[in-house]
Amino acid sequence: MFEKLARLVLREVLGGIAKPAERLAKRVARAVGLILAGLVISVLGIAFLAVGAVRWLAILMPAWLAWVLVGIILFLVGVTVTAVTYSTGRS
Numbered sequence: 058m059f060e061k062l063a064r065l066v067l068r069e070v071l072g073g074i075a076k077p078a079e080r081l082a083k084r085v086a087r088a089v090g091l092i093l094a095g096l097v098i099s100v101l102g103i104a105f106l107a108v109g110a111v112r113w114l115a116i117l118m119p120a121w122l123a124w125v126l127v128g129i130i131l132f133l134v135g136v137t138v139t140a141v142t143y144s145t146g147r148s
Contacts, residue, residue, distance in 0.1 A: 107127050107131060110123075111123045111127050
């Protein structure tokens with residue numbers, strides 16, 4: 058009898074926690090999916106812009122120099138974004 062009562066209490070307690078936990082898990086999964094999709098789209102956009110910039114700059118200078126210039130600019134943008142993100146995250 059005590060065992061049945063304990064099972065009933067556990068089922069009620071865990072049942073009340075299960076629904077909100079499931080909703081939270083679904084929300085988190087949806088948010089992670091949207092963030093990953095946004096990152097992929099952003100990276101593809103930056104890649105296309107970089108290649109377009111290289112092709113445009115290759116008209117004005119040698120292709121290797123255009124690649125170096127765009128690479129340096131992307132590196133500096135990445136360092137800047139990382140520094141800003143790191144500094145705002147530590148406050």
